[in-house]
Amino acid sequence: MKTKIHALAAAWVVAMALPAFAAPEAQPATEEEAAAKPVPEPVMFTSTHSGTFGGQKMTYRVEAGETHIAGEDGEPAASLFSTSYIRENASGPRPVSFVFNGGPGSASVWLHLGLLGPKRVKVASEADSDDGAAPYTMLDNPLSLLDVTDLVFIDPVGTGYSRAVGKGEDKDYWSEEGDGSSIAEFIRIWITKHERWNAPKYLIGESFGTTRAAYLAHRMTTGEVDISLNGLVLISQALDYEGSTSAHDNVYSYITYLPSMAAAAQYHGKAGQGIPQAEFLADARAFARDEYGPALWKGAQLSTEERAHIRDRLVYFTGLSAEYVERSDLRILMPRFQKELLRDKGLAIGRLDGRYAGDEADDVAEVPDGDAASYFIESAYTSLLNQYLYSDLGVRMDRPYIVSSEAAGNAWNFRNAPEGEYWEPKYVNAGRQLSTAMRRNTELKAWVANGYYDMITPFFDAEITFARYGIPQERVAMTYYQGGHMMYLNDGALDALAADLRAFYTGALEDQRPD
Template sequence: MMMRALFMALVMAVATPAFADPDTAKADDEKTETRPVPDPVMFESKHSGVFGGQKIAYHVEAGETYIANEEGDPAASLFTLSYIRDNAGADRPVTFVFNGGPGSASVWLNLGLLGPKRVEVASDADADDGAAPYSLVDNEQSMLNVTDLVFIDPVGTGYSRVVGDGENADYWNEDGDASSIAEFIRIWITKHKRWNAPKYLAGESFGTTRAAYLANELTTGDVDIALNGIVLISQALDYEGSTSVDDNVYSYITYLPSMAAAAQYHGKAGQGIAQADFLGEARAFARDEYGPALLKGDRLSPDERAHIRDRLAYFTGLDPVYIERSSLRILMPRFQKELLRDKGLALGRLDGRYAGDEADDIAETPEDDAASYFVSSAYSALMNQYLSTDLGVEMDRPYMVSSSEAGSQWDFDDKAEGESWEPHYVNVGRQLTTAMRHNTALKVMVASGYYDLICPFFDAEITFGRYGIPQDRVALTYYQGGHMMYLNDGARDALSTDIRTFYSGKLKDARPD
């Protein structure tokens, strides 16, 4: 779900032949042929439910909004789901929601946490979703009693696509993504007369990256749209802290407390110690001892090396011999495979509570992510069923829950036109800072799961202590789950309560001292 790699392309010039092959010329013509622009579709339906203890009558607008190019012609179609309380006044809050990837539709936050319906999966991560039939239940914790909800599927996800002269490449990058979603928000609040309503963003994973640069776009772009708040679930603002690869010294530090949390959960470390105390020890060790030791590298004395090795074994539950052979550097994919190797199980990456039984028990890393395939079939099936039955949506193309094409072809090159570019980790921390300092009413909630092995909670703490982000307007919160912490019933209850508290302006930061 999280796209991690930054690519550098080697472009080769090819001479054009004097006489082009007719078939080649025909193919080139087809590539540049303008796509048809059919009329946008919109499906409307009425519903009611009990949310946050209140009975709410609401209607749903499920359909397309066209985004124009510089020439004013439709170039992209964004398919969105708007849940709008009946007789909502002009000052009723509205929240614009998206997931991540890049390449993921908004199904996860819709049917997992915020929307009026919820997919039911095993809360304790002890069973996969199997095969149909699955259960779609009423979500009494939906935020519809607090805010209208608009779920956005970016280009290439859900039913959203390019039209006319639009190209995917126009939108599969930061500028195109930000400008298209910002334009949609402008169109939506104009159509629904909500310019003076409180406005929020909610994103998960890469959706938090998107939320940061979108907030900056809304604040500094041609049309100034001030936000009241942003909910960041499993934040990914600085990819250096959430990219576990060789030689990224910083990531060994940020991931260590998450390894400790997973090891304790599976009974491999920290037994008999309260979680808060054990993770407090892990944070302190990572920051005060492990980091400096990594910077010393091979110049550690034998005694220093042995001390670090034994402490790593204490926190991770891994064999000291394995840690020694790893040069005191444990990549997260290796940890996933090694922790429960004696049981023939590999930990999930999105959520370390999950453990999958893989065929290759001697492989270095997992073949797939159990935390993903344990739940994805249910979400895919029920999203399609919900659209067609409850919402009456009829489309002639598949609903793309996750687009591998969008993920693999996303352009992370953020240079301005005409400037040179050297590959670096994605980092939108300063963009969030700009948005918050231009708009002193903007507040941010950051939700992290202890067992998230891709966007570690310790990285959130470090990231939000840097980049000049106003500390008095940020609240960090923690949950007994992973990347999608709302899969766990208790975590979902706590998260829903905290979001409501955040909207009321009373949520407090929960970072340890």
């Protein structure tokens, strides 16, 4: 392996970072503040490696470093860190895929070291143990898509090593407008620098990253600079937040989450025993859509017999007691389900992945203290990502790599109207943006990958969402896996997902949506 570091020439930065997709210029609080934030030259670390992916042995170049994004005044306002994997001596118009995770506020570490990159982190496939303490295990990843496409992992501002510079502030990019403009501009710069304007282009996002992919596709299709896309890979989609927000008075969410509760209850032996999973979940979908939804609309107007029927069916699908379902007024919030399902064992199931179960000290709490599916794996990913960047890719940065920033909390601005304009808060929804992008680009295809045990973005919500908003059905494929939000943590799901990825890129992926 050969490794080197260099500072990008200032002339190239100015030429390449013209604000085609730039966010509004950020105003510092004082002149002193602006002076205290110098703009260091971006750095890039390059190295050459070899590996076998999809059965093909190849040499590839890695470019891990910074790209400056200009504000409206033409001066750098943000520095995005990315890791690009580029096949050497490739022939023809080789595809390039831009990859990001979600949060918002998450770095790209999960898709990078869990599914797509040339290395992957090993964790317990069956979700039956946590990652413990170092040393952890990093494996070669022959399932990486490098045989099919070049890969560019993007860390949005405030995550990884990415940050605001100059007059910019992190919060200027913690919104759809700021996030979308900076990443679209990064993509424009990257394809220009690498002479890939005429290459097939894909976006791969997970969770909020699918929301980002939808509004990026819309922005890149309808904006001043038209960058056409060939495909969107949407892992654990979150286009309409009404269907993935378990909260009181959000009646829609009780319906969308019910089949996922049934999947988890069956997995843990609390419901559906002896019934094939496909049959049990088909029944759960039908009940949620045809009986449970109408019953929720009737509310207190349900007759005694109707209420008893709905209660008993909820018991059948969720494995919870009739008493608990009654006390919940037939409305079971997902965080409560996580705590209640295995309460008799003193365990709380995970939110990212309902297969996980954590032992918590407070066995009478209403909801879990944390997410077992997160704390069972996070240390391994964080440690090995830092080790990999330093030891394998030769990255030398003077600041920590932020896996999850405060943008993942209350710092993100979900307002979708300019300041000063009337705005009535509503659920985030990128469904119409995706529909517009797909109708203006008739070659754009979308693939939605769902985990049965995803307790955050339920698979039934994905089915309902993609049946609405005028999204062209003939260009959508949907598939399902025996895992959760990050279904690739399960080895069998990883194999199936990798095979489906290759099928999507070759146009051979079959839609698995139920009739």
